[in-house]
Amino acid sequence: MKKLIEKAKSEHNLNQEELLALLKSNDCNEQLFQAADDVRRQFVGDEVHLRALIEFSNICKNNCCYCGLRRDNKNIERYRIDEETIFQLAEHAVRNMGLKTIVLQSGEDMFFTTDKLCRIIRRIKTLDTALTLSIGEKSLEEYEAYRQAGADRFLLRIETTDRRLYEELDPGMSWKKRAECLKNIGLSGLETGSGCLVGLPGQTVESYADDILFFKQIKADMIGIGPFIPHKDTPLKDAAGGTLTMALKVMALTRLLLPDINIPATTAMETLEADGQVKALQAGANVIMPNVTLTQYRKHYELYPGKSATNYTPDESLCKVKEKIAAIGRSVGQGYGSHRH
DSSP, X not given: OHHHHHHHHHHOOOOHHHHHHHHHOOTTHHHXXXXXXXXXXXXXXXXXXXXXXXXXXXXXXXXXXXXXXXXXXXXXXXXXXXXXXXXXXXHIIIIITOOSEEXXXXXXXXXXXXXXXXXXXXXXXXXXXXXXXXXXXXXHHHHHHHHHHTOOEEEOOOBOSOHXXXXXXXXXXXXXXXXXXXXXXXXXXXXXXXXEEEOOTTOOHHHHHHHHHHHHHTXXXXXXXXXXXXXXXXTTTTSOOOOHHHHHHHHHHHHHHSTTSBOBOOHHHHHHSTTHHHHHHTTTXXXXXXXXXXXXXXXXXXXXXXXXXXXXXXXXXXXXXXXXHHHTTOEEOOSOOOOXX
């Protein structure tokens, strides 16, 4: 195992068999995490880039079996934030909180047309900030329109590269279309972000290895990895869910194979364990996304139960994030945090 870790650290390349050996073994987890931390320091430094997350709509046309925002969930209070309030949240994040990137995230809400989104993008870009979109599957023309309006990055998680499992858990959706969208994001000139869940019913270590190799194949700029946490209002409410250890292992191996990309310490990790984000930062992560959505909305953006920090104001959330970063001797990034190829 140690030889494989050293190979990954020096060559940034493992085949599926080698990935499987590391994923199956728990004998060298700490060495794996340390290697990922070393590679992170070497390639992207000690800065932790903060991205201001605005969850502007929890309305979604899709019916994914693992997601609390799914169309058939009747127990959720739906909301849309108006354009003016979205801008005000972004303005507060940039001008008062000092954040360098805005992340606009929503369910697949058809109310927000390309024209509306481009208008919002152009206005936010007047604040001198980087802008990431996480709004689902769009056409190449739409991705190009967002780029021309000023968007910098687009996040579309593959969730799993197991096609059969994907289409079983995402009814009415196509894995092939998802992969095509990721290709089109790159063609549009946007930085490509993706990622996966860890712990879905039916996932195997083989599928995690395939996920990591897929991220390398698409030349991802950012990868977000989080443990699956079952939601009571979904068909998977009784599933076991994922573990932080396996999520960290998938994340650490992703760092070793894609040494210079951006990897967030996800909120799901923090929800599963109180120090989950700190553990992630010490196993290859270099990004955190403080939530700057107003509390009145944030509590209804429940992808999974118990999302951490929902009771804090945006400013309180930011303070807590900065405390975590300082406690492990890291610093807050002062730039836009783009992928440095």
